[in-house]
Amino acid sequence: MSAPLSAAHSPLLASSSRRTGVFAVLAVLLVVFMILNLRIGSISYPTSELLNALLHPGASGDIHYIVWNIRLPRTLSAALGGAFLAVSGLLLQVYFRNPIVGPFILGISSGSTVMVSIVMLTSIGLGFSGFAPYLNTLAACIGAYAVTAIIVAIAVRVRSGVTLLIAGLMMGYLCGAFTSILTALAEKESIKGFVLWQMGSFSGMKWVEVWVMFIFGGAMLVGAYLMSKPLNALLLGEDYAASMGVNIRRCRLLLLFLSSSLAALVTAMAGPVAFIGLAVPHMARLSLGTSDNRLLVPGACLLGALVTSLCDLIARMWLSPVELPLSAITAFFGAPIVIYLLLKRGMKS
Numbered sequence: 001m002s003a004p005l006s007a008a009h010s011p012l013l014a015s016s017s018r019r020t021g022v023f024a025v026l027a028v029l030l031v032v033f034m035i036l037n038l039r040i041g042s043i044s045y046p047t048s049e050l051l052n053a054l055l056h057p058g059a060s061g062d063i064h065y066i067v068w069n070i071r072l073p074r075t076l077s078a079a080l081g082g083a084f085l086a087v088s089g090l091l092l093q094v095y096f097r098n099p100i101v102g103p104f105i106l107g108i109s110s111g112s113t114v115m116v117s118i119v120m121l122t123s124i125g126l127g128f129s130g131f132a133p134y135l136n137t138l139a140a141c142i143g144a145y146a147v148t149a150i151i152v153a154i155a156v157r158v159r160s161g162v163t164l165l166i167a168g169l170m171m172g173y174l175c176g177a178f179t180s181i182l183t184a185l186a187e188k189e190s191i192k193g194f195v196l197w198q199m200g201s202f203s204g205m206k207w208v209e210v211w212v213m214f215i216f217g218g219a220m221l222v223g224a225y226l227m228s229k230p231l232n233a234l235l236l237g238e239d240y241a242a243s244m245g246v247n248i249r250r251c252r253l254l255l256l257f258l259s260s261s262l263a264a265l266v267t268a269m270a271g272p273v274a275f276i277g278l279a280v281p282h283m284a285r286l287s288l289g290t291s292d293n294r295l296l297v298p299g300a301c302l303l304g305a306l307v308t309s310l311c312d313l314i315a316r317m318w319l320s321p322v323e324l325p326l327s328a329i330t331a332f333f334g335a336p337i338v339i340y341l342l343l344k345r346g347m348k349s
Helices: 002-039 047-055 062-096 108-121 123-131 134-157 161-185 188-198 207-226 228-234 238-243 248-270 276-288 293-317 326-348
Strands: none
Touching (some): 002 047, 062 248, 108 161, 108 188, 108 248, 134 161, 207 228, 207 293, 228 238, 238 248, 276 293
8 A cells, every 4th residue: 555655645745845946946046136136236246245244234334335225225125025016916816816917907006106196296295294204105005995996896797807907907097197197287396206206116215114015015925825725715716715614705805905005015115016916926826836825925925026136136237327117127027928828818718
């Protein structure tokens, strides 16, 4: 009996070891790209000097100031932002059971942009200056929740994934139109700051913003992981999930709250960053070879952080000293995957 049993378990062991290897490779690559982001820039440093600066945060000198006040906050926020957007996209794809949805495609990021534009381009933010830097985050969350509620209301009435995708795109266009009107009416000084923010970038991040992302976003990531089992049940349909004891209404609300909040948090801090939430969950499924969300949530975190760190490095260094918009770089990664998915769905139908 021992031979058949061992033969039966060998594929499972091989699959488990393969996924462990994938996680290890992703973690190593993430560390490598984070180190490159810390080392490379308008001024580059050897790894030994970089490590010395990291190990002595209170020391004086140019390298210590650059590493601790400019590059390290940006590097950490890029990794956190990529992880948040990837998990947000994963939650939305499970909720809608549609592989071509994400916070940017469904207009959630555009809703956040509208509310942030109201704060940045009008005088409404002056009355709440005591809440800075949390005002942008609060406004972005309100915009994200509003668009999410509209999309869910449409999804209840319309079951077609293509129709839902078109509705999300139209919401994005409407939000973009409203933002354009505000931009046309705003003062020149505020327009410059908003246009730079709208390009998407983790530059200029402060430690207080990194801590806001880490504390609030980290708590939401933990919440997303704790929902892995209900997410797996939802993959088989709401009726099956309900038969397994999942509270469908509460699960829906939590999913939408977590996904919208994660996307809004990144949009508030770094501006709209496209395609990470759409493409990375599929990259995680392909890399890990599973639909088990207990593996996909941490896998999407690692891959999202890795891809965003790489894109941020390319945006900084490709045409240095000119810095490219981050969303322009992430589009090169995400757009081909969207086209592939659309072609794949078309061939199946």
